[in-house]
Amino acid sequence: xxxxxxxxxxxxxxxxxxxxxxxxxxxxxxxxxxxxxxxxxxxxxxxxxxxxxxxxxxxxxxxxxxxxxxxxxxxxxxxxxxxxxxxxxxxxxxxxxxxxxxxxxxxxxxxxxxxxxxxxxxxxxxxxxxxxxxxxxxxxxxxxxxxxxxxxxxxxxxxxxxxxxxxxxxxxxxxxxxxxxxxxxxxxxxxxxxxxxxxxxxxxxxxxxxxxxxxxxxxxxxxxxxxxxxxxxxxxxxxxxxxxxxxxxxxxxxxxxxxxxxxxxxxxxxxxxxxxxxxxxxxxx
Numbered sequence: 599x600x601x602x603x604x605x606x607x608x609x610x611x612x613x614x615x616x617x618x619x620x621x622x623x624x625x626x627x628x629x630x631x632x633x634x635x636x637x638x639x640x641x642x643x644x645x646x647x648x649x650x651x652x653x654x655x656x657x658x659x660x661x662x663x664x665x666x667x668x669x670x671x672x673x674x675x676x677x678x679x680x681x682x683x684x685x686x687x688x689x690x691x692x693x694x695x696x697x698x699x700x701x702x703x704x705x706x707x708x709x710x711x712x713x714x715x716x717x718x719x720x721x722x723x724x725x726x727x728x729x730x731x732x733x734x735x736x737x738x739x740x741x742x743x744x745x746x747x748x749x750x751x752x753x754x755x756x757x758x759x760x761x762x763x764x765x766x767x768x769x770x771x772x773x774x775x776x777x778x779x780x781x782x783x784x785x786x787x788x789x790x791x792x793x794x795x796x797x798x799x800x801x802x803x804x805x806x807x808x809x810x811x812x813x814x815x816x817x818x819x820x821x822x823x824x825x826x827x828x829x830x831x832x833x834x835x836x837x838x839x840x841x842x843x844x845x846x847x848x849x850x851x852x853x854x855x856x857x858x859x860x861x862x863x864x865x866x867x868x869x870x871x872x873x874x875x876x877x878x879x880x881x882x883x
Contacts, residue, residue: 602667603688605863607640608870609633613861617676617684618667620644624682628871647682655682666753670694672725673753675746685720685746689859689872690788693826694726697786700879701730704783704823714775714817716768716787716810721747723786723826724761725754732784733760739793739801741765769806772813781819784826791831803831811846821880822850828859828875839876852880 606614606621610633613626623646633640646656655661655678664677670691676684697713704711711732715724720743724736728751738744744765751757764771768789789810793801814825825847827839840856847854856876860869 601669601671601691603669603686603691605861605867605870607633607635607863607867608861612640613870614640614643615688615861617686618665620661620665620676622646622684625649626870626872631868634868645678647678649682653681670722670726671698671729672722673750674720674722675749675753686722687719687872689861690722690828693828693859693875694722696877697723697726697784697826698730700824701727701732701784705731708821711784711823712782712819713784713786714782714814716772716785717789717793718747718786719743719788721750723788725750725756727784727786728756728759728761729754735762735764735782737764737766737768737771739765739767768801769809769813772810772817776813776816780817782817783819783821784823785814785817786826787814788828791829803829803834807842811842815846818850824877824879826875826877828873830873834874836874836876839874843876843878847878850878850880852878854878 602618604616606616608626608629609631611627611629612623613629614623621643623643625648644660645658658678661678664675667674667676669688672694674686701711713727713732714735716737718724718736718738724734727734736747744763748763789803791803836856836858840854844854858871859873859875861872862869
């Protein structure tokens with residue numbers, strides 16, 4: 599995939615990545631193998647981040663306040679955060695392409711497509727769905743991240759797209775949507791291992807995921823298209839996510855597949871697993 603992101607190397611608990619012209623070294627506990635490239639190459643970077651003795655950047659002053667990259671046809675504003683994040687999870691880029699194409703196919707078949715994106719972060723899945731022609735509800739508990747996602751919408755010329763930008767606790771919002779009898783043709787959710795809602799609500803994936811999926815099932819339309827679940831919680835393997843969807847959506851028919859999300863680079867670079875996904879799709883998609 600030709601875009602502004604690539605995994606250059608990984609190993610020894612670290613990853614070496616390129617975001618546009620910016621090269622970074624950050625932690626990657628899943629990189630249990632040895633790095634392939636020389637330490638000299640690993641040292642030739644703009645900055646690094648580690649969690650030894652607390653979260654900290656090295657040479658953060660070398661980074662621009664923000665910069666732009668285009669990944670999977672979506673332009674993002676990036677900026678270094680105190681947690682080592684940048685405003686993008688490029689392991690999702692295969693999903694963004696799939697979302698865009700799936701929405702386009704549905705629009706061609708039915709003329710409408712209504713998508714809900716939960717824990718929506720900086721908006722990659724939201725913008726992919728909007729590019730495909732969907733009406734989208736974008737929800738995140740962080741006002742700062744919703745504002746960031748709106749900026750990304752502007753960067754992609756989607757300022758007039760039918761997107762609702764919502765700052766709210768996911769489960770509380772879903773309960774109210776069920777009462778309002780609102781329905782969605784496609785639902786995307788990427789729950790964190792742990793989080794807090796806008797009013798301090800505590801979210802733990804192991805406690806919340808069963809209710810989340812039940813509420814999502816209640817919110818699917820009479821002729822749904824897909825439900826895409828992903829997460830970065832090590833205890834939740836692709837098969838676990840698939841089993842949850844298979845059980846929760848068994849009355850709908852359709853098919854469910856699953857896999858690892860991967861950070862990738864050139865063909866000779868070993869892919870780096872970075873989370874799991876499962877997706878249910880209607881048989882008439």
